[in-house]
Amino acid sequence: MGKNQNESIEISVSPADLYNEELILSKAASKLKVSASDIQEVKIIRRSVDARPRRPVYRLRVKAIMDREEQDSAPGFMPQIVNSERKVLIIGAGPAGYFAALECIQQGLTPMIIERGKDVQARRRDLRAIQQFGEVNPDSNYCFGEGGAGTYSDGKLYTRSHKRGNIERILRILVEHGAHQDILIDAHPHIGSNKLPAIIRQIRENIIACGGQVLFQHRVVDFVMEAKRCMGAMVSIEGGAPVDIIADAVILATGHSARDIFELCIKHDISLEAKDFALGVRIEHPQALIDQIQYNQRKREENLPASSYSLACQVSGVGVFSFCMCPGGLIVPAATSPGEMVVNGMSLSKRDSPYANAGTVVEISQAYLAEEGFTGVLAGVDYQRSIEQAIFEAGDGSQRAPAQRLTDFVSHQLSGDDMSSSYIPGVYAAPMHELLPDYISQKLREAILAFESKMKGYLTEEAVIVGLESRTSSPIRIPRDKDSLMSPGIQRLFPCGEGAGYAGGILSAAMDGINVARKVSKHLA
Ligand SMILES: Cc1cc2nc3c(=O)[nH]c(=O)nc-3n(C[C@H](O)[C@H](O)[C@H](O)COP(=O)(O)OP(=O)(O)OC[C@H]3O[C@@H](n4cnc5c(N)ncnc54)[C@H](O)[C@@H]3O)c2cc1C
Structure with missing residues (x-):
């Protein structure tokens, strides 16, 4: 034996x-x-x-x-009271910010998190206002607020960045804060947006119990700089007159949609680099159809999860791929300012909606942006914004999204208004093939034909295209020194997470938060 x-x-x-x-x-x-x-x-x-x-x-x-000498794995997070003189200001309460705060505590540092949005509970009211009345609060929406862009998401927990950190530990920390044990064993774990808020609230409560601070409705409007040293941030509290918050180090974890932060970096000569990203649409199928294709079962067998797909191809040397697939999910409005049309996907833990949606996006290179007349470091942001606004303006001023049957998109025909979609503000028939830039529209068309040959039944009139999927990843990188992870030439400023270009999802953002907090600890030792 x-x-x-x-x-x-x-x-x-x-x-x-x-x-x-x-x-x-x-x-x-x-x-x-x-x-x-x-x-x-x-x-x-x-x-x-x-x-x-x-x-x-x-x-x-x-x-x-066989001999129970098995030891339980070490805890992911070991609570301890920090009463350190060394205070770390963390801007942004997304996964990068919260995991940086947890790691600061492990390192004996006191985290102070400031977040422009509201706590997870209060944030729900603003999401309802977007869904029902098309009102976008620029500080509290699907991207901004406690838990960041990942809170009201699918809560998919997989990443390709295995080398950058200890994924198992992050999953254990999530379980310690209320996530189901299954995420520790599933090859493709997910949590669901009905469960995520309670987990995020528990993380916050743990941070506070350990001596950290978490402050909502605190929007950074400027950095406090002293001779190329970032001393803290100037913060508007609940929209009031700004006050300075000073700390020993600043972790900047503001996500890919904090366009005002990129402007602040330019103002203070904090180096930025343009980075390739991707833009396109959401494509939504009946979940039963995807199950039939993937499992060969129209009615999914008990205990099988809603099935998913991952598709990619090259069209004239440009990548087109499915992204952030949400089986049994919903399409949600993800604009961060009034006057923009942006969609994304989420799901509940059971993934039991009758729809399956996935971002389907085209790579956007700097060369293409230059051809379109978008230059400079903010070219990608300007391009994103211009299309988001153009698509919004083509509508009726609400958050109803333009949509087209997949088959009509391919054959360049307008669809009827009888399309079915999970998108709660509603969809209206629009010529998406014309609304999107030709470059995107043509590449998507070719890719959809290629996807049909890889996955028979994908190209169907039952599927609907909904636009615009533009916030796939950050179009900007805030470079860091390789060893210290500080912004080159700016002491005490640590760019972090997806907004800085070092993460592309919940897990990788959490990992980056942990890595950055360790470097902060080293810097302050
Ligand atoms: C609808 C949706 C669904 C998604 N689904 C998934 C998924 O299933 N799986 C997955 O891995 N990823 C998903 N993502 C992506 C994922 O959420 C992000 O990759 C991740 O949240 C990035 O983490 P972050 O901490 O770097 O930034 P963010 O989560 O974007 O957090 C940044 C925080 O900074 C705050 N902030 C911004 N500016 C300021 C300021 N000036 N002052 C103070 N605070 C500020 C913001 O309010 C925000 O809370 C989804 C995203 C969306 C929008």
Whole structure:
């Protein structure tokens, strides 16, 4: 028995047997060639759906524990009271800001987080105002407010940036703050926007309990600079006259939509670089149709998750790809200022809406922007804004979004007004092939045809294009010194997270927050 002790092995079960502990135990025992009574516990450490066989199966990586010498993993976050003289100002309460704050506490530093938006609960009212009345509060919306852009999202927790940090630890921290244990084993974990706010609130409460501060409706309107040293920030509190907040270091984690922060960087000679990004539309299918294509089942079997897809191709050397797929999800209005049309996707934990949506976007290079007459470091921001505003102006002044059946988009025809979409403010029929710049429209068209050949049934009149998906990633990078992670030439300023160009999702932003906080600690030691 010795050589098999606590070994990890892979077994397969049907979706119906996902929770059949007896069967899982007997399969593990038979694979290990031991008796089931020799195994004290079978621990699932990874699970994924394999949709390649005729009927999908679950692949489970399990550990058969035979001598309970297994230790529970170390906690992700160890609360401790900080009463440090060294105060770190963190601008932005998104995943980068909150995980930077947790790590500051681990390092014995006192975090003070300031956030332009409201706490998760109060933020809901402003989301309702966008949904129902088309009113966009520039400080509190789907991108701004406690938890950042990830709060009312799908809560997908996967990243390709495995080398940049300890993903498992971040997932453990989320579980310690109320996320379901399943995220520790699922190959494609997600939380859902009905569960995320409570988790974020618990993180905030933990930060405060440890001696940190979290201040809402505190919008940074300027940096406090002294001879190329960032001493803190000038902050407007609930729209009032600005006050200076001074700290020993400043972590700038304001996300990809804080365009005013990019302007402030220019004002203070904080270096910025233009960065490629992507822009396009959301494409929404009936979830049952995607299930039929992916699982070969029109009615999804019990215990199978709403299925997803990931598609990519090159059109004339330019990448076009699906992005932030939300199975069983909803399309949401994600503008951060009045007069813009921006959409994004979210889902609830059960992913049980009848719709499947995904961003479908075209890479935007600096060369293309220059051809279009957009130059300078803010070229990408100016381009994003110009299309968001043009698409808004084509509408009726509300947040109703322009839409077109996928088949009509490909054949350049206007659709009827009878399209079905999850987008709550509603959609209206519009010639998306004309509203979008030709460059985007043509590449999307080619890509949709290519996607149909990869995934039969994708190109259907049941699918609808909704615009505009423009906030996929930051069009700007705020460069950092490789070793200190400080802005080059500006002491004490640490650009962080997605807005600085070092993350592309919740997990990578959290990882960057942790890495930056460690560097701050080193700097202040
Ligand atoms: C609708 C939607 C769905 C998404 N779904 C997913 C998903 O399922 N999975 C995933 O991995 N990613 C998802 N994303 C992307 C993800 O949310 C971001 O990558 C992530 O939140 C970036 O984290 P961050 O902390 O760097 O920035 P952000 O989350 O953008 O946080 C920045 C914070 O800074 C604040 N701020 C900005 N300016 C100021 C200022 N002047 N003063 C004070 N505070 C300021 C903002 O209010 C905001 O709260 C989604 C995004 C959206 C919009």
